[in-house]
Amino acid sequence: MEQRSSVDYEQILLRDPLFKEYPLKGIDEMDLVNLLYYSEIGCNKLKIIDSYCTVCNKDTTFTAELSDDQELSDLLFDAGMVSGGMGNKQEKRLIKALEKRSIFIRKFNCPRKSDDSSHNQVFIFRVIGANLIKIGQHPTLADLTKNEIKKYRKLNEEIYSELNRAIGLSTHGIGIGAFVYLRRIIEKHILAPQLKKLLLEGDITEDDLAKSDFKGKINLAKDKLPEFLVDNKKIYSVLSKGIHDLDEKECKDYFPVLRTAIEIILDEEIKRKEDENKNNLIAAQISKL
DSSP, rough: OOOOOOHHHHHHHHTTTTTTTEEEBOOOOOHHHHHHHOOOOOOOOOOEEEEEEEETTEEEEEEEEOOHHHHHHHHHHHHTOOOTTTSSSHHHHHHHHHHHEEEEEEEOOOGGGGOOGGEEEEEEEETTTTTTEEEEEEHHHHHHHHHHHHGGGGTTTHHHHHHHHHHHHTTTTHHHHHHHHHIIIIIIIIIIIHHHHHHTTTTSSSSHTOOOOOHHHHHHHHGSSOHHHHHTHHHHHHHHHHHHOOOHHHHHHHHHHHHHHHHHHHHHHHHHHHHHHHHHHHHHHHHHO
């Protein structure tokens, strides 16, 4: 029996960029309806989302705004599904009914200012053929993630700025451009400073660098680099391939996992620097005893 996939609501709403396509074939029908509608009776799986309110400047649990019950009832009827339950699965009828309606809007309200639309989070979907597409959202992913990534300012402002630009470009469907900024973070801010330090300390030579490709340079500095990067050198290869060979759609599809990989590398770098600063502080205090 074919395994039907469920819908990852958080990934679609809060992580995936605009214009990403989700094939509807094989998706659980009620999970899909729950993504597009909210009703207190039946379609209520997606009742809350944990996100960041860009007006309150606080992490917030947003609550779903009720959908039009009549529209939902008509959809379930047209799809041959029983309102409030699974009923008989009619995948083709559901897809046809969704495509007929075409545009779907989900709204979530900030509990601190539920009557103030500026605090709302809105997600807009369109069904074309057998694909669901997220065609709009407000606030943008870049706005929502600013708070999430601000910790990388601990490393330097440029890293934060370039990661923010990558997310912003991906949000607007520019996958290749987003890859450029992710690759710059690895090249310029993670690897280059360690290679420069090794050169100054005489542990490697300019000739060593000249003879090494990127993976070779990682090997030269592996004891100074985040372990995740050393163990996953392919990250850089995929980013380079994206810039030179992949199309926009492929880059957009790969972006979420590569962004997460970059964040793991940066998190390791933050911890390394914090440990180094702590060790230096304690060593200095001990020397005064």
